[in-house]
Amino acid sequence: MLDAAVEGFARYGYRSASMDDIAEAAGVSKPLVYQYLKSKDDLFTACIRRESAALVAAVRAGTEDADGLLPADRRLWNGLCAFFAHTAAHPHGWAVVHQQARTEGESFAREAAAVRAEIAELVTGLLGVAARDAGCADDALAEREVSGLAHALVGAAESLADWANAPRQEPPSARETAATLMNFCWAGMENLLKGSRWTPAP
Amino acid sequence: MLDAAVEGFARYGYRSASMDDIAEAAGVSKPLVYQYLKSKDDLFTACIRRESAALVAAVRAGTEDADGLLPADRRLWNGLCAFFAHTAAHPHGWAVVHQQARTEGESFAREAAAVRAEIAELVTGLLGVAARDAGCADDALAEREVSGLAHALVGAAESLADWANAPRQEPPSARETAATLMNFCWAGMENLLKGSRWTPAP
Amino acid sequence: MLDAAVEGFARYGYRSASMDDIAEAAGVSKPLVYQYLKSKDDLFTACIRRESAALVAAVRAGTEDADGLLPADRRLWNGLCAFFAHTAAHPHGWAVVHQQARTEGESFAREAAAVRAEIAELVTGLLGVAARDAGCADDALAEREVSGLAHALVGAAESLADWANAPRQEPPSARETAATLMNFCWAGMENLLKGSRWTPAP
Amino acid sequence: MLDAAVEGFARYGYRSASMDDIAEAAGVSKPLVYQYLKSKDDLFTACIRRESAALVAAVRAGTEDADGLLPADRRLWNGLCAFFAHTAAHPHGWAVVHQQARTEGESFAREAAAVRAEIAELVTGLLGVAARDAGCADDALAEREVSGLAHALVGAAESLADWANAPRQEPPSARETAATLMNFCWAGMENLLKGSRWTPAP
């Protein structure tokens, strides 16, 4: 039943998707929907939660390093691959979390922001690992700057997910997309960890 | 009058913002709104157009290089400064273009996509300049990869705009945010132009 | 200006014809309309009155017999010719009086009923003349029956007016239509004046 | 529920009758009306159809002659009795079909015209029977003239229906009204079938 709701919300938005249509698409009757979830609000929240959890779980699984053997960039790349693979496989869920949840009221937006924060924290953690591996001082980067970098990375990834999912003859694979993003950002990350910064030409 | 509409749409979304509320917020009566713009659709489109144009104009002005003296990275940084300054100064307009327009119907989404494409093209142009300045072969980067990089950059910028606008004690200045983003991405760009790539560790 | 109003009301009905459209069709601005006639109600009433008066005048002129020389049937025929000629020449006015005025509220309907009554009275008068000419007793026909006959004649005439105005290759002339109606009704009238009645076969 | 709609439309016209009022008069809520009939248009059409069908059925039943024993004038009289009885019993339905349907838009007018045509055809058929019974040649009357006579009869009947329904101390019975109409028209019909015509006095 949530599947139908997710598809409906993704396709038409929270307001434009009607409970009638969702119930019909789910093949059940409207009062049944209200028995499981008290209101449209709750239904939407449930959708967001389910899709968020699935996405975060996929990315987390991708970045995992059970044996402690992988370098940070490899783990980041794995996580990105998982991210792009998941968003490609679940476009409706991705649309709900990434687009719809952010546009309809504070409370939903908070849910979406939490996802972002969670993924950003994953990235932050990996940067910390990279820093340790590179032997940097813990305070080479200000906390705020790390936060900014993480958000930049997340945003770039989100944008590339949409770009990769756009209809095309040969859509790029998750690994290609992830490689593009690593090329885009990793050199800068390494530079920063080494203390080398870009500054505007004089 | 558009101001009120932009604020309403930004705050509540296209569907949830009611014409009554918009008119009241504008200090006029509903029929007057309909005299200027024939329908809610048209009103929303007008909002998108106005805010899009303002944003694109700001960024374009930032990247301009009348005397042909500036290096590409400086121009990009200027553009980013302009972008972050504009989104910080017009958060509602930014929300309309970046969030609302993309979630309610194909036709609005096309308007929003056009903005993205326009900015991505600006960035692409700057990459071309950078490539020329660095004496690279024209085909050092595949067209698709350039497109991906541009979208990654735009996405990172969008994400940082939201991040920078989030309520905080000392919000970062546009220049700080732009510097963070340059640090994030410019090293990778330069590497790519030099033919150096990131590849997953074996 | 009334012309435009009559056409508008005839074409779209009292409610559906908008003051904007009428004013535009008349080539003047709306406030000017309100200066001449205080409200839409008054405008409609004015239309009804003008068209009614024209129609009644035409028919009355037709039935007139200045020299007292014409027999009643001839005068009736003349009146019918005038009637069909007028309705054919002023279809919009006819539509306003005959159709629109009767469908929108009591007060307008009364105006329309007055026209009917006036014409019915004309007919009644002619029947009286015919009776006198035929040497009948004044009370050969009950008053109520005369009224019924007059309304039947008026209704038949109204119906034939619509029938004659319907789009056709060779629309019948007013004289043909009038002849059809005389054939239809005059024999019965004469019979009645002579005291001969139709009765259901046993 | 249609009853309330018919009454509302009859009293105020299609445009002026509001769905709120109709729903309230029906003792139900507005959305319920929309569950049964998709729009005001459809509701009005349904009213027209129902009332038309009832009227036509009543008249057709009246003119029927199962055993083939009745003369044409008797059948016509029976039909007229049925007609006047029905219009007297269902004044609102009669108003909808006869007045309102003809004044609001082509599509409704077509429905009303179809009813008229159907009744006119009934009458035409009876004239044919009368002609056969009287031993007339089939072409004694031109087709157009027959059509005109039928419309005249229908119009006279419609007019008398309104006349008979007008508020009065002793309203005439359907049989009286039908007799008045037969007196009005049948002698002329017979004359025409015999080839005798009214012509304007020289």
Next chain:
DNA sequence: GATGAATGAGCCTTCATTCAT
């Protein structure tokens, strides 16, 4: 005097939500 600009009121329609079955 004539008009562009403005509005209060109302109508058709829809939707999230709940009972009675």
Next chain:
DNA sequence: CATGAATGAAGGCTCATTCAT
């Protein structure tokens, strides 16, 4: 338990009507 039937509340849009210019 699951559902068809029903509704209160609102939203987009239009129109007759009036001022300030």
